[in-house]
Amino acid sequence: MTFRADLTAEIPYLRRFARALTGDPALADDLVQDCVERALVKSHLYDPTRPLRAWLYAVLRNIHVSGLRRERRAGIVKTVDDLSDPEVMQRPSQEGETLFLQVTAALDRLPDQQREVVVLVALEEMSYRDVAEITGVPVGTVMSRLSRARSALRELIGEGAKPSLRRVK
């Protein structure tokens, strides 16, 4: 029972991570739901000496990545219609919404591998070692992806006090 309780406590963080990965609150919650289901089935694989959040992020990330692969094989491309049902998304303030859209659009332009690393490090404040475990690559690769992602984000949303999305290329 305690695994379930610990898992419940992690839900807000899983939702934040999934939202940053997908840029779409409804899709993100579908992903969290899948992650919860899988985590409950696979709970025996969790090593309790390691942080639960990192393990859950790995589970969620793997579901997300395999979904992306499937979509690519099937040739599914995100369309405007796919982006959030307005009723599912709880409306933040006008200013918050603009920022959300700008940050999401900038993240959307990063390659998947860079996006997940910068989200895990900067937003989720995971250690490089945890990020390496979650994404299944060496720490050096994490750092080089992080460096690229941050340079790309500087290009994309600028240097000012507020993000301003630029059209690049």
Place this chain on the structure above:
Amino acid sequence: MTEPANNSEDWSLHAYADGEIAGQECRALDERLATDPEARAKVEAWRRQKSWLKEAFDPALDETVPPQIKAALRHRRGFSFSPAAIAAALALLLIGGAAGWFGSQQMNPPKAMEFADLAIEAHEIYSRESRHAVEVAANDSEHLTTWLSKRVGQKLVIPDLSARGYSFMGGRLLAAGDQPAAQFMYEDQAKRRITIFLTANAGGRESKFLVVEKQGVTACYWLDGPLGFVIAGETSRDDIVSLAHLVYQSFES
């Protein structure tokens, strides 16, 4: 992966900005930042990126957890010891036992029950989906019936349940063990969903209507000639049985 040479220096700046560096090395970088405006600008830009990410996504931390996730957290897999489940299992044993006792040739409960289990599982998984509940939507139902009839190997029809307030949403192909099955989904005004599960009944045997309740889902199932049927929903036994009659009739006609 090749990196420009100056990136190794960059990496220690990243590690510094992310709190991965402590002690002496950290103090050395403090000093470097004090005298190197370019490095300072980088670290500041990264900190701004971080605060934008937080501002954009932190609201997710305070939002109410949606019911679909709460349900997934409550969900038990592989086993169920709720009193209702035990009662249902006992009831089935009694039905099965009675059937054996009367030497009925008509019943094939193990196969039918297997269908019911698969159907309940599929109901639980797909009826919770908000965006991907069905594979082919109701507006393309002609294609849906042709396709699923071909896969299941039997002529299927989409039962009309509107008399009981359920409108047809669409359907999907399922794997029922080693054979294909069809799932049709319906929804009422209160967004309650029921699903019909159809698969080939290889033995061609017939059974009565049987009812099972599992994890809050009530299912009525039966075998009728070439097809096995299961109708499942989070609703009362009476409701499910009367829906089952409608389904039965639409395949009779």
